[in-house]
Structures are given as C-alpha cells and as structure tokens.
Amino acid sequence: MILKRLLTLFMLFGFTALMAAGADLSSGTKAEELNVPAIVMFFIFVAGTLGITYWAAKRTKSAKDFYAAGGGITGVQNGTAIAGDYMSAASFLGITGMVYLKGYDGLIFSIGFLVGWPVILFMISEQLRNLGKYTFADVTSYRLKQKQVRILAALGSISVVILYLIAQMVGAGKLIEILFGLDYEFAVVLVGALMVAYVAFGGMLATTWVQIIKAVLLLTGTTFMVIMVMVHFNFDFNELFKQATEVHSKGAAIMSPGGLVSDPISAISLGIALMFGTAGLPHILMRFFTVSDSKEARKSVFVATGLIGYFYILTFIMGFGAIVLVLGAEGGTYLAADGHTLKGMNNMAAIWLAHAVGGDYFLGFISAVAFATILAVVSGLTLAGASAISHDLYANAFATGKVDEKKEMRVSKIATLIIGIAAIIFGIAFEKQNIAFVVALAFTIAASANFPVLFMSIFWKKLTTRGAVIGGYIGLISALVLVILGPVVWTQILGMGDPIVPYKFPAVFSVPIAFLAIWFFSITDNSDDAKRCIEEFDAQDIRCQTGIGADGAAEH
Amino acid sequence: MTKEMIDKIHNNPKYKELVGKRRKFAWQLTILILVVYYTFILLIAFSPETLGTKISPDGVATWGIPVGIAILLFAFALTGIYIKRANSEFDPLVEEVKKEIKDMK
Numbered sequence: 001m002i003l004k005r006l007l008t009l010f011m012l013f014g015f016t017a018l019m020a021a022g023a024d025l026s027s028g029t030k031a032e033e034l035n036v037p038a039i040v041m042f043f044i045f046v047a048g049t050l051g052i053t054y055w056a057a058k059r060t061k062s063a064k065d066f067y068a069a070g071g072g073i074t075g076v077q078n079g080t081a082i083a084g085d086y087m088s089a090a091s092f093l094g095i096t097g098m099v100y101l102k103g104y105d106g107l108i109f110s111i112g113f114l115v116g117w118p119v120i121l122f123m124i125s126e127q128l129r130n131l132g133k134y135t136f137a138d139v140t141s142y143r144l145k146q147k148q149v150r151i152l153a154a155l156g157s158i159s160v161v162i163l164y165l166i167a168q169m170v171g172a173g174k175l176i177e178i179l180f181g182l183d184y185e186f187a188v189v190l191v192g193a194l195m196v197a198y199v200a201f202g203g204m205l206a207t208t209w210v211q212i213i214k215a216v217l218l219l220t221g222t223t224f225m226v227i228m229v230m231v232h233f234n235f236d237f238n239e240l241f242k243q244a245t246e247v248h249s250k251g252a253a254i255m256s257p258g259g260l261v262s263d264p265i266s267a268i269s270l271g272i273a274l275m276f277g278t279a280g281l282p283h284i285l286m287r288f289f290t291v292s293d294s295k296e297a298r299k300s301v302f303v304a305t306g307l308i309g310y311f312y313i314l315t316f317i318m319g320f321g322a323i324v325l326v327l328g329a330e331g332g333t334y335l336a337a338d339g340h341t342l343k344g345m346n347n348m349a350a351i352w353l354a355h356a357v358g359g360d361y362f363l364g365f366i367s368a369v370a371f372a373t374i375l376a377v378v379s380g381l382t383l384a385g386a387s388a389i390s391h392d393l394y395a396n397a398f399a400t401g402k403v404d405e406k407k408e409m410r411v412s413k414i415a416t417l418i419i420g421i422a423a424i425i426f427g428i429a430f431e432k433q434n435i436a437f438v439v440a441l442a443f444t445i446a447a448s449a450n451f452p453v454l455f456m457s458i459f460w461k462k463l464t465t466r467g468a469v470i471g472g473y474i475g476l477i478s479a480l481v482l483v484i485l486g487p488v489v490w491t492q493i494l495g496m497g498d499p500i501v502p503y504k505f506p507a508v509f510s511v512p513i514a515f516l517a518i519w520f521f522s523i524t525d526n527s528d529d530a531k532r533c534i535e536e537f538d539a540q541d542i543r544c545q546t547g548i549g550a551d552g553a554a555e556h
Numbered sequence: 557m558t559k560e561m562i563d564k565i566h567n568n569p570k571y572k573e574l575v576g577k578r579r580k581f582a583w584q585l586t587i588l589i590l591v592v593y594y595t596f597i598l599l600i601a602f603s604p605e606t607l608g609t610k611i612s613p614d615g616v617a618t619w620g621i622p623v624g625i626a627i628l629l630f631a632f633a634l635t636g637i638y639i640k641r642a643n644s645e646f647d648p649l650v651e652e653v654k655k656e657i658k659d660m661k
Contacts, residue, residue: 104607107624108600115593115627118634122582241616255618256608257600267601271594298642302635309628316625539557542565545575546650548657 034181037364042180045217045372046194052209056202063405066203066412067134067387068289073208075296079303082287084211085380086113086278086304087218087311089171089373090439093347095312099319100327100349103244103254106319110312112271116278117308121301124279126294127458130543130550135384136285136450137392140457143536145465145529147397149453152472154392156449157282159476161385162422163442164283165378169427170435172374178343179351179367188427195378196420199386200413204290207379214369214376219307221354221369222314228357229321244320247328249340254323269508273443276511280446280454283384294547315350322349325356382419389415437488440505444483448475448510456518458544461537464530467522475514482506564660565653574649581641585634596627 060066073081091113099106132138137153169188176187198206233239245252278284288297326334326342326349334343334352342348354366390412395403453472456463483489485500501509522530543549565571599606607620 104618104620104624107621108597111593111596111624111627114631115589118589118631118638119586121635121638122586238615238617241621245616252616255616256620257604264598264601267597268594271597275593295643295647298639302632302639305632305635309632312628313625538562538566542557542562542571545571545578546653546657548654 035179035364035367037361038367039180039364041364041368042371045213045368049194049198049206049210049213049372049375052213053198053202053206056206056209060201060203060205063134063391063408063412065205066409067286067383067391069204069208071290071292073290073296075291075299076303077208077212078287078291078296078300080215080307081208081211081290082284082300082304083307083311084213084215084218084376085283085287086308087215087373088168088377089175089370090167091311091315092218092222092370092373093171093175093350095315096318096322096350096353097345097347099316100322102258103248103250103320103323104256105258107312107316108257109274110315112274113278114305114309114312115271116275117301117305119275120279121298121305123455124285124458125288125297125301127544128285128288129291129294129297130545130547131458131540132289134286134289134391135387136282136454137388137396140453140468141396142457143533143540144457144463144468148465148469149472150392150397152453152469152476153450154388154397156280156445156453156472156476157388157392158385160280160282160442160446160450161381161388161419162426163438163445164281165381165385165419165423166426166430167435167438167442168374168378168381169423170430170433172371172378173427173431174345175370175374178345178348179370184431185428188424191374191378192420192424192427194375195382195423196416198375198379199382200416204286204383207376207383208287208290210372210379211376214372215307217369218373219311221366222311222318222350224362225350225354225357225366226314226317226321229317229325229353232321232325232357240317240320240324243328244323248323265508266503266505269503269505272511273440273447273505273507276447276451276507277443278446280450281442282388282446282450283380285450285454286384286387287380293550318350318353321357322353326352329356378423382416382423385419386412386415389418434488434493437483437486437493437504440486440488441479441483444479444505444507444510445476447507448479448514449473452511452514452518456515460522461541462522462534463518463537464522464525464527464533466525466527466530467518467520470521471514471516471518474517475510478510478513479506482510561657561660565657568653568656570649570656571653574646574653577649578642578646581638585638589631589634592627592630596623 059070062070064070091110095106095110098109128136128139131142135153135157137150137157140153141149169191172191173184173188176182176190177184180187182190198210229240233243241255245254248254288300291297291300334356335341336343342352351363351366351370355363390408394411395408449472452475453468457468482501483506486506487499487502487504490496490499607618607623609619611617611619611622
C-alpha cells in the first residue's frame with residue numbers, strides 16, 4: 001500500500017523534525033527553549049489525526065466521499081466541525097489578546113464574528129444543501145452558464161483561501177517558533193505537509209474529524225482555563241473586573257467601548273464585512289454538503305452557533321483573567337525586557353494564562369491545542385481551494401468531454417499538493433511582512449464577490465449570467481482596490497501617506513456596489529440566455545424550497 | 557420538471573403556505589438580528605459612554621458587558637427558535653407537499 005508507506009513517511013518526518021529541533025537547541029541557535037510537554041502532546045495529536053486519516057483514506061473512494069464525506073456526517077458532528085473550522089488561532093489567541101490589551105473592545109469583534117451565523121441559517125444553509133453538491137458554485141451555476149459562473153466562483157474561492165492561508169501560515173510559524181522552539185521555516189513546512197496529508201489522503205472525512213477533535217480539545221482546554229481563573233476569584237466577576245482595572249494601564253477605561261470602532265461608517269463597514277463575509281467563506285459553505293439533508297444542515301448551524309458563542313464568552317473571561325494573572329504576575333514573569341509587552345507577542349496572553357493557572361503541563365496542552373487549531377483551519381481551507389480547482393475549474397469549466405470521477409479526484413489531489421506548496425512558499429515569503437490586511441481582504445472579498453452572487457442566485461428570479469458574472473467581478477475588484485487604497489496597505493505597507501480610503505474594511509462600499517452591478521447588468525440583459533435563466537428559476541426554487549431532487553446521503 | 561408540473565406545484569395551497577410562512581419568518585428573524593446588531597454597533601460609534609455606564613456606582617462592571625453577552629446569547633437563541641418552528645411546522649408541510657407532488661405524477 002502506497003498510502004500506508006506515505007503515512008509512515010510522514011510520521012518518520014515528524015520524528016526527524018523533533019530530533020532536528022533538539023539538535024538546534026543544543027547547538028545554541030536562535031530557537032526558543034524546547035517545550036517538551038507541548039511537543040509530546042502535539043505529537044500525540046498528530047499521530048492520532050494521521051491514524052484517522054488512514055482510516056478515512058480507506059473509506060474515501062468516490063468524489064462524493066472526497067468532497068463531502070459521502071454526505072454522511074450528522075448535524076451535531078458537522079456543527080462541531082464548523083465550530084472547529086471557524087474558531088481559528090486568530091480568534092483563540094487574537095481575541096483573547098485583544099481583550100487583554102483593550103478590554104471591552106475585544107467583545108465587539110466577537111459579536112461581529114457571531115451574528116453572521118443566524119443569517120446563514122435563515123438565508124443560506126438549507127438552500128445550499130438543497131441545491132448544491134460539493135461547492136457553493138454548484139448553487140450559483142445551477143441555472144446560469146456553467147463555465148463563466150464557475151470561473152468567477154473559483155477565483156473568489158481561491159483568493160479567499162490563499163489569503164486566509166497566508167495569515168494562518170505566518171501565524172502558525174511564529175506561534176510554533178515561540179511555543180515549541182522549532183524554526184520558523186521548519187514549522188511552516190510541517191504545517192503544510194500535515195495539511196496536505198490530511199486532505200489528499202483523507203479528504204473531507206479526515207478534515208471533518210480533525211476539526212471535531214480540535215474543537216473538543218479547544219473547548220475543553222479553554223473551559224478548564226476559565227474555571228481555574230474563576231477559582232482564583234472565588235467565582236466573583238466583580239472581583240475579576242476590579243482587579244483587572246487596577247492592574248491595567250488604561251484603568252477603568254477597559255470596561256467600556258474604546259477607540260476600536262471610532263466612526264459610524266467604520267463600524268457599519270466592519271459589521272458588513274464580518275457578517276456577510278462569513279456567509280461567503282468557501283470552506284464554511286462547503287461544510288453544508290457533508291450532511292444528509294436540510295434538517296441536518298439547520299442543526300449544524302445551531303450547534304456551531306452555540307459552541308462558537310460559548311467560546312467567545314470564554315475568550316472574554318480569559319482576556320480579563322490574563323490582565324490580572326499574566327500582566328499582574330509577580331516579578332513580571334511573563335513580560336519581555338521592556339517591562340510591558342508580553343514575551344513572544346501580545347497575542348500570547350492566552351498561552352501565558354495557561355501557564356499561570358496550570359503550570360508547565362497545562363501550558364504544553366494549550367500550546368498543542370493552538371497548533372491543532374491551526375492545522376484544522378488550514379485543512380478546511382486547503383480542501384475548499386482544491387475543490388474549487390478540481391470540481392469548478394477542471395470538471396465543470398475547462399475539461400472537454402465527460403470527466404470521470406477518478407480523473408476529477410486525481411486532479412483534486414494534485415491541486416491539494418499545489419496549494420500546500422504555495423502556502424508554504426507564501427508562508428515563508430511573508431514571514432516579515434505586515435499581514436494584518438490579508439484577513440480583512442479575505443473577508444471583504446468573501447462578502448463582496450461570493451456572497452452577493454450566491455444570495456441573488458438563490459432568491460432573485462431575474463438574475464442572469466451576465467449580471468452575476470459582471471457583478472461578481474466588480475465586487476471582487478472593488479474589494480481588492482479599496483483594500484489596497486486603505487490604511488493598512490496604502491499607508492502602512494506602501495508608505496504612500498494618508499490613505500485614499502480611510503476604512504480598513506471597505507465592505508460598506510464594495511458589497512452594495514456588487515449588488516447594484518448584479519441588478520443592473522441583469523435587468524438590462526435581453527439575450528436568449530437571460531430568458532432561459534429566468535425561466536429556469538421556478539424549477540430551481542421548487543427544489544430549493546422542498547429538497548425534491550436534492551442530493552442525498554451516499555449509500556454505503 | 558415540466559412547465560405544467562411547475563404550475564401545479566406553484567398553485568398547490570400547501571406549497572404556497574410553506575413558502576409564504578417560511579419566507580416571512582426567515583426575513584423577520586434576519587431583520588431582528590440586523591436591528592439588534594447594528595443598534596449595538598451604532599451605539600458604540602455615536603455614544604460609547606452609554607454602554608460604559610456602571611451597573612452599580614461602587615463596582616467597575618459596566619452595562620456593556622451584560623448587553624454584549626446578551627447579544628451573543630440572543631443570536632444563539634434565534635437559531636434555536638428558527639429550528640424549532642422549522643422542525644415542527646415547515647418540515648411536515650414539506651413532507652405533505654412532496655407527497656402531493658408524488659400523487660400528481
């Protein structure tokens with residue numbers, strides 16, 4: 001079995017990696033102190049997930065298995081996996097870090113990240129399940145011209161996936177460097193290799209279980225951490241907040257909204273980007289095809305919203321706990337030489353809090369969880385990117401003649417490898433770059449290019465191919481241009497002085513522009529194709545409403 | 557699906573009831589969450605001191621904290637409310653519509 005041999009190779013690769021890291025340390029390179037409990041726990045996680053990948057690989061035979069885990073995932077499992085896909089290291093470390101730095105403002109971000117979920121439930125999830133098969137482009141191209149709409153959707157998906165991957169890879173490399181004492185480049189290669197292994201061999205089934213395990217580990221770890229924090233304060237929240245305001249340099253100001261959302265336009269724009277961006281993330285949308293029917297799709301959102309909401313409440317408490325127990329720790333144990341920033345970076349608040357409440361072993365556990373978090377998220381992204389290439393571009397847009405499943409799956413595996421290599425190269429290339437804008441850009445593109453076309457294709461009868469394609473590209477381009485002219489790229493990265501567009505998230509402009517363009521170029525479209533698109537809406541809507549003809553679970 | 561078939565389904569009273577009720581409910585809930593969220597966001601943008609008001613004069617906790625947590629819980633509660641009605645009312649209607657369509661054939 002080639003597969004078995006390859007997996008063994010990956011395990012060996014892991015061992016050699018640890019040896020190499022050890023050797024690094026003894027030869028006194030720049031790597032931080034080697035964190036042995038963290039590495040042991042991480043290794044158990046990797047071995048476990050590779051075992052699952054091996055199990056999943058044997059069950060992944062058809063394209064449906066590869067893209068959608070055979071449609072046999074239950075609502076609760078899928079909801080947990082969605083939570084695992086969505087709770088990235090950015091929310092675990094980033095939001096805790098933001099609460100630690102700014103107090104209340106961190107909560108504003110959490111709320112923005114969560115409120116998109118009910119909207120997905122009311123407007124998108126069941127409709128997707130009833131109309132699509134493997135990717136959201138199945139829905140947008142349902143009655144429109146396959147080729148053009150698929151290419152647009154694939155471009156939108158691949159842009160979001162690559163941008164998101166860059167952010168995750170750079171974050172992963174830095175995190176692993178600090179937590180495990182491994183080299184940055186090595187860490188990026190390790191993450192890339194593992195995600196390719198999960199996705200190429202185990203497809204959606206392995207990806208789903210990696211995400212479920214990660215979600216359970218993350219929620220267990222953070223719950224324990226919050227309990228330990230609250231034990232310290234005898235479960236008295238007033239005491240926690242009181243001590244936090246005494247320790248923090250901003251004092252009582254951390255208890256109220258601060259400068260994060262300064263003007264109404266920024267506030268609304270951020271809200272639009274977070275809310276509708278979530279509903280345009282290809283790796284999240286793809287998860288709705290793994291369940292058997294619309295009922296399970298609904299249940300997935302319910303479970304996911306509950307878990308993610310619960311997690312955000314935990315991050316808020318962790319952030320305040322970190323102010324008292326990490327920032328206020330005696331002797332400045334966790335502070336860098338300057339006496340006020342944290343060792344590593346300010347995003348490390350959650351990690352040092354783990355040490356403050358649970359010692360070396362719990363620190364090791366949380367570090368391993370943070371790594372697992374990254375792996376789960378990048379796997380989901382890689383699978384979504386590979387599917388856009390193999391299912392949308394190859395099988396439905398460019399391949400001539402009939403594409404058999406075997407060929408399509410082979411293409412998806414090659415695509416997985418290419419995305420993995422690209423992610424590694426970008427991850428290393430962007431090491432020293434300011435990547436703050438890439439997540440903003442990913443969300444803005446998802447909200448401006450993917451979401452409007454998807455939404456209109458489900459609900460608007462008069463949508464035509466021309467309207468969807470022109471509107472979608474206008475959304476994509478305006479998102480890109482507005483972000484480049486914005487404060488992060490124009491001012492901070494390019495150093496061109498004051499930004500031309502003063503908003504970090506320009507979704508407040510690009511989303512309406514996309515909708516307007518879709519509307520305008522549809523109603524002015526008098527072609528025969530337009531008439532056909534409009535005529536075919538009714539049949540689509542009946543399937544969307546009732547699920548008649550929808551793709552069911554695979555029979556195993 | 558033939559044109560005739562589509563017309564029949566569209567004129568089916570059960571189908572009309574399903575589509576009408578579900579669409580209305582989904583939009584109502586969507587508007588509700590949008591209103592709650594954007595009220596919160598605009599409150600922060602225009603009047604940050606409102607949410608910064610202390611709950612009790614001798615404590616440090618502000619109203620912003622229970623309000624923020626309440627919005628998180630509210631979002632979750634709305635998904636629960638939608639699912640409850642979808643399972644108890646919309647799904648049986650879908651089944652009835654499906655049955656009638658089958659009989660039509």
